[in-house]
Amino acid sequence: MRKFRHIITTLSIAAIAVVTSSASASEKMVKLKDGRVIIKTHVLPFKKKNIDGSAPYKRHGEYVGPYRINPQAEKVAKKLPYGQKATKEEIKAWDIDVRPDGLGLPVGKGTVDEGEALYEKKCQMCHGDFGTGGKGFPPLAGGDHDSLKNQLLDPNAGDEPPVRTIGTYWPYASTIFWYVKSGMPFPHPMTLTDDETYALTAYLLNVNDITFKNGDDIEYLDNKNFLNVVMPNHDGFYPDVDGPHAKQNIKNLLAHPEKYGDVTYRCMKNCIKGKVPVVHITNELKGFNPPMSTKRDWGGMNWILPNAGHKESFEEKVYNKVCSACHSNKAIGAPMIGDKEAWAKVLKKGIDKVYENAIKGVGAMPPKGGTNLSDEDFKKVVDYIISKSK
Amino acid sequence: MAKKLSRRSFLKKTMAYSATAVAAATALVPEKAAAKEDPILKKQPWEVNAGDPVDIHPYGFPSPYEHNVVRRTHELLSSGDKRASVAMCPIHELDGIITPNGLFFTRTHGGIAQIDPNEHRLMIHGLVEKPLVFTVEDLKKMPSESRIHFIECPANSSTAWRGPQFNSLQFIKGMMSCAEWTGVPVRYLLEMAGVKPEAKWVLAEGGDSSHMARTLPIEKMLDDAMVVYAQNGEALRPEQGYPLRLLVPGWEGNLNVKWLRRLKLGDKPWHAKEETSKYTMLTPGGKAIQYFWPMEVNSVITNPCPEKPWTHLKKGDIVEIEGLAWSGQGTIKGVDISFDGGKNWVPAKLKGLVLPKAWTRFSYIYKWEGKPLLLCSRAYDETGTVQPTVGQEIAKMGVEAIYHRNAIITWEVKANGEVNHVEIRKPLVDIAKEAGWRK
Structure with a gap:
């Protein structure tokens, strides 16, 4: 490649951080054959790069990068008198993670059938029938593994998007178990037993048509057969971070x-070259909350304290903290607070039946919404919702 | 009553403004000073009435005139309720490099936990000599460090992979903010617990209802990672993880685990939900990149922008073009600006503090000629990495990666000063064909 080196310019680069900057440099402009001029x-x-491709901090005397530090602090770290030894019970209580190699899998067992019943009771209202989604929460099943090769460049030419679900995308079954156990059901995580978690994991694998690696159907999962599950996309990720060269593999990507x-x-x-190709917005996304404005007009004091002068009642507090997760979210299908029609329909059953359902649980709703309030207190919360829906 | 008086007069004024405002399709027109009454010639209510007493609120608030400077949400960016959701930082309204705590962008996976600091603990266990539990007070008593770093969600700009969709800087780039953080280097804590030689990875987990966890390499934990309890001089806000948060400077926002309660050392990575099903980048061919930690070099022009257009400028007016540059891989070295959509570039000036893994301001003094522009910025950092064009990034990553989009952002400045979000690139199919992954 022929290069011209006639055009030389000096870039002055602000060097505020005295220790890190390596002074300004004169950089050569190079004219390429195709007419471009580059530096x-x-x-x-x-x-010299760190594992993530970043530049290491320059260390010099009492400086780390641009920051001054107290070098004595570093030396005393080991001698600091803070922190207590964690007890075995404490570690056990918090040690909830589960790794693909089975580390952390608790003793337990659950069947697909048990999982299905649980799913319908505790998951279906958000994730749809059989994990199909469609209520504003992610679908858990469906799609083809092959769809991951799709790139939706031009819908008019028949392009389809990739479908990322448990079955098509997730590389490890352990992640399902761990996530269900620690993060689900969304309004009340950490309430499922280990057996229930095995059951739900088995069900989710089942609706994704995933079998054991020998081809046998999954009828139940326990801590022994769990590692016989191999997910369809288990080798769908790079760089390899599990083998002996994990860190080199990562740096080989990130530092390039x-x-x-x-x-x-x-x-x-x-x-x-030629005309600059400009792509404009075709379908503008609007609907910001609150609406966009840059006006400096009098907002009153209410924008700062929206509830100024308004003391939250006990019922309101419970509603906001617990009930609103479902009763303020249309997608879930529970009667919405303020929906007069829906509540009139509910009340046709008689107020005693409404109380009973609320206290004992009905459909997807757990007893007393998952709270441990007294019956009397929970009735007050029900009254509050009804009063707001008349 | 002073307040009543002032409110009435401002209502009047507001009405006058809205009558004169020229409504463009989506461009916002900033308020102009009213020409009717000279504010110098009239007595203002705040000069003829004593102001509020100093104890009106023990914790202060911005002026009520700033009520539009707030975080905003959009239903497409959240799951079914506003608990697994994101609130965007109004970066079009910010000055300097520090984000006020009330405006810091907020992403949560299980709602904002309100944790009692007296009941909160940080546990360090796994492959250590001596598993330890710290109270929040323990950590506050230890020697501390303060650093200025941005935090950016890797999904920032993810709505733009197939083309521009938002005509708003807040919604294009508002999943980031920058603050001064104070806390304890993680390496102090690891030294106290004694790291076993086979420990290569650290799991960081939050104590909120999502119990969100991520795997980090021990190298980062021994370098600049911190357990922070303060942000811009005060305790972390609940939405930023009060009372404790992991800070991994320059890395994906998601790795800066909030409500931090556990660090577990291990010999292998954990493959948590947020490092397999999410925060992985699907590339052409169907394989996805995992464990991609740093936020790449990036920049955006903040003035003008769709919310802050140049509709007030007359031909020949001098104006400062200003913007933000940042890199999770080091210090910003420089920023170039183009007025013609990236055909030709000139260097801009950096200004203010230029710190590693922090927001950096850039500036360019410009004479507005009233002619349409395609205005864009391009940053490069101390590793020599340069922000790519849209075409360069898509050629490698495709359009399904969701995360880590750092391509150049372009504003179309119209002759009347309106600003719109556009992209400079060939049709996606042409880029893919040239790159060789679409026949």
Whole structure:
């Protein structure tokens, strides 16, 4: 490649951080054959980069990068008299993670059938029948593994999007178990037993048509057969972070910016040939909450304290903290607070039946909404919702 | 009553403003000073009435005139309720490099936990000599460090992979903010617990209802990771993880685990939900990138922007073009600006503090000629990495990656000063064909 080196310019780069800056540099503009004029940046050598491709802080005396530090602090760290030894019981109570190699899997067992019953009771209202989603929460099943090769570039040409569900995308079954156990059901996590978690995991694998690696159907899962599950997309990710070369593999990607689309030159002139191709917004997303405005008008004091002068009642507090997760969310299908029609229909059953359902639980609603309030207190909350829906 | 008086006069004024405002399709027109009454010639209510007593509120608030400077949400960016959701930072209204705590962008996976600090603990266990439990007070008594760093959600700009959709800087780039953080380096805590040689990875987990957890390499934990309890001089806000948060400077917002309660050391990564099903980048060919931690070099022009157009400028007016640049891989080295959509570029000036893994302001003094522009910025950092064009990024990553989009952002400035979000690129299919992954 023929290069011209006639055009030389000096870039003054603000060097505020005295210790980190390596002074300004005169950088060469290079004219390429295709007419572009570029400046190649000073690339930090691979060897000098950290594992994430970042530049290490320059350490110098009492400086780490631009910050001054107290070097004595570093030396005393080990001697600090804080922190208590964690007891075995404490560790056990919090040690909830589960790894793909089975580390952390508790003793337990659950069947697909048990999982289905649980799913219908505790999950279906958000995740849809058989994990199909469609209520504003993620679908858990469906799609083809092959769809991951799709790129939706042009819907008019028949392009389809990739479908990322448990069955098509998730690499490990352990992640399902751990996430269901620690994060679900969304309004009340950590309330499922280990057996229930095995059952739900088995059910979710079942609706995703996932079998054991020998091809046998999954009828139940326990801590022994769990590792016989191999997910369809188990080798769908890179770099390899599990083998002995994990850290090198990661650095090999992260410290080579050109591998993820970044570049190491600045094109300064003639960077686009011909007309500049401009893509405008075709379907503008609006509907910001609150609406967009840059006006400096009198907002009153209410914007700061929206409930100024308004003391939240006990019922309101319970509603906001507990009930609103379902009764303020249309997608879930519970009667919405303020929906007169829906509540009139509910009340046709008689107020005693409404109380009874609320206290004992009905459909997807857990007894007393999952609270441990007294019957009398919970009735007050029901009254509050009804009063707001008349 | 002073308040009543002032409110009435401002209502009147507001009405006058809205009558004169020219409504463009979506561009916002900033208020102009009213020409009718000279504010110097008239007595203002606040000069002829004593103001509020100093104890009106023990914890202060912004002026009520700033009520539009708030975080905003959009239903497409949240799950079914507002607990697994994101509130965008109004970066079009910010100055300098520090985000006020009440405006810091907020992403939660199980709602905002309100944790009693007396009941909160941080546990360090797994492959350590001596598993330890710290109270929040323990950590506050230890030697501390304060650093200025941005936190950015890797899904920032994720709505733009197939083309621009939002005509708003707040919604294009508002999943980020920058603050001064104070806390204890994680390496102090690990030294106290004694790291076993086979420990290569650390699981960080929150104590909120999502119990969100992520795997981090021990290298980062021994470098600049901190357990922070303060943000901009005060305790963390609940929505930022009060009382404790992990800070991993420059890395995905999601890795900066809020409500931090547990660090577990291990010999292998955990493959948590947020590092398998989410926060992985699907590339052409169907394989996804995992464990991609740093936020790449990036920049955006904040003035002008769709919310802050140049509709007030006359031909020949001098104006400052200003913006933000940042990199999770080091210090910003420089920023270039283009007025013609990236055909030709000129260097801008950096200004203010230029710190590693922090927001950095850039500036360019410009004479407005009243002619349409395609205005964009491009940053590069101390590793020599340069922000890519949209085409360069898509050629490598495709359009289904969701995360880590750092391509150049372009504003179309119209002759009347209106500003719209556009993209400079060929049709997606052409980019894909040239890159070789679409026949």
